[in-house]
Amino acid sequence: MATGTFPIDTEKWETGIDATATDIREVKAFVDWRLSVYKENRWKGFDLWESFVDDFESFTKGILDGLGKDRLKTIREYLRENGVYVRKEARKSIAEGLLGAIHEQTPSKWPADDPAPSLSSPSTASVQTVQPSNTPSTQTTPAQINQPTTKTVHDGPAQITQAIDQLALQGSFGREIANLTKFYTDEVKYSGEQDNFDFKFEIFQNYCLRAGVPKQAYIIAVPTMLRGPALKYYFTHLKDLNLLENVCAGLKSYFEGDEYKRDILSKWNAITLKQVATQEGLDTGQAFQKLIDEMWQLQRGLAKDLQNDTTFYNKLLTACQDVSACKPACFRPATTLAGLISDIKSSIATYGKQEIGQFYTDRRYHPSNRNKDSNKGKKCFVCGKSGCWSTNHTKDEKDRRIRQYISDFEGGNEDDDDNQGDAFITEFGPVNGRKAFDQLANNATLHALTGSIEGKESQEASNFYFDVEPCSDYHDDPEAEAFWTEFAREKG
Secondary structure (H helix, E strand, O other), rough: OOOOOOOHHHHHHHOOOOOOHHHHHHHHHHHHHHHHHHHHOOOOHHHHHHHHHHHHOOHHHHHHHHHHHHHHHHHHHHHOOOOEEEEEEEEOOOOHHHHHHHHOOOOOOOOOOOOOOOOOOOOOOOOOOOOOOOOOOOOOOOOHOOOOOOOOOOOOHHHHHHHHHHHHHHHOOOOHHHHHHHOHHHHHOOOOOOOOHHHHHHEEEEEEEOOOOOHHHHHHHHHHHHHHHHHHHHHHHHOOOOOOOHHHHHHHHHHHOOHHHHHHHHHHHHHOOHHHHHHHHOOOHHHHHHHHHHHHHHHOOOOOOHOOOOHHHHHHHHHHHHOHHHHHHHHOOOOOOOHHHHHHHHHHHHHHHHHHHHHHHHHHHHHOOOOOOOOOOOOOOOOOOOOOOOHHHHHHHHHHHHHHHHHOOOOOOOOOOOOOEEEEEEOOEEEEEHHHHHHHHHHHHHHHOOOOOOOOOEEEEEEHHOOOOOOOOOOOOOHHHHHHHHHHHHHO
């Protein structure tokens, strides 16, 4: 096969070629020219596959067959030797294998059942290969002497082109992977310790989408989502795998085995609001939010049929029903998970306000220092002086002290005026309001039961409601005292 002998200007091919509308001789020249470009640039792996797909996208099976078997075989072997998988299959034409590579969405991974090519050509001398174990080689070629011996591949054909693939991907998507690392914090990385890989991998996929990392580059971006034991395990046991599915399966099987699942289920069954509040030293409202977060985390590690809102709803109800602040919401729970969470939060907030109000009431109506002076020695009940007796005071002074004592005992406001509400002026003169109210209530009850007023059958009803005593606070007023003395004589 002659290469580059067809006298055609290659500048018109810089943007590609439509093979279906081009003469077959020009198509052959185009193919030979593109092969020379591949070799000149030493493209391998993803870069080579990307250029090949772009150049041969318009080729059909008929056009490929028109290139001739020798040219097709040269194309296939060059692709395979440089990390682009083209399937070789019995009774299948070379054109069919090339068409399969052309129409793939992403480069195919090298299967274990396909023999690996020998990479002894100068263009691929940077990667050393070994002979299959059943055909050992005892001869050393000049090409092998000049090759680096720092790394020898022993793990089969699937890993022979891995170094080429990953270096090519790193070079093609280095900027996108750098952007991906900016999204990550330790909180959203997978550690392998009581963590859930599926959830963290969903975050990884979302971050890759936002950073512009394509799916074919996920395999080299996986370490970005790992930390701690998971990152150490990856570089110890999984870094040489070239299939993303195998890496994910390896991490899950090591960190999330049967023991992990049993531990998660045990914690899910045991967790309660009281437990969280006690262990974390939180109040009820903070403990409830912490409970929600831990339950979401635990549920992701349960079996798939338990990862639903109904399971979460039932568990939340049982976890909170023993707490007094949550009982109103749990007694008649909402029918939805969101409604139940909202009702429990409201119940906790309302319960907290009631506790504050009750504390205030206790301090107001049951002061702790009510009788603080009762045991400090005998003092006069009226004036509070030692060595004085209540018999040394007048009846008015004793009555005033008794009323003050009753007012203090029943929780009267210390800021109120001592006489406020006790007396008011009527057409009969000053009246003790407090005593008038009590006497009117007693007389009304007696009259309703017996039809009499303090045993006086003949007393007129019109005088019944005015059978009150004068206000003792005005005994110092001669005119008021004279009025009430006259009023009492007339009434009697």
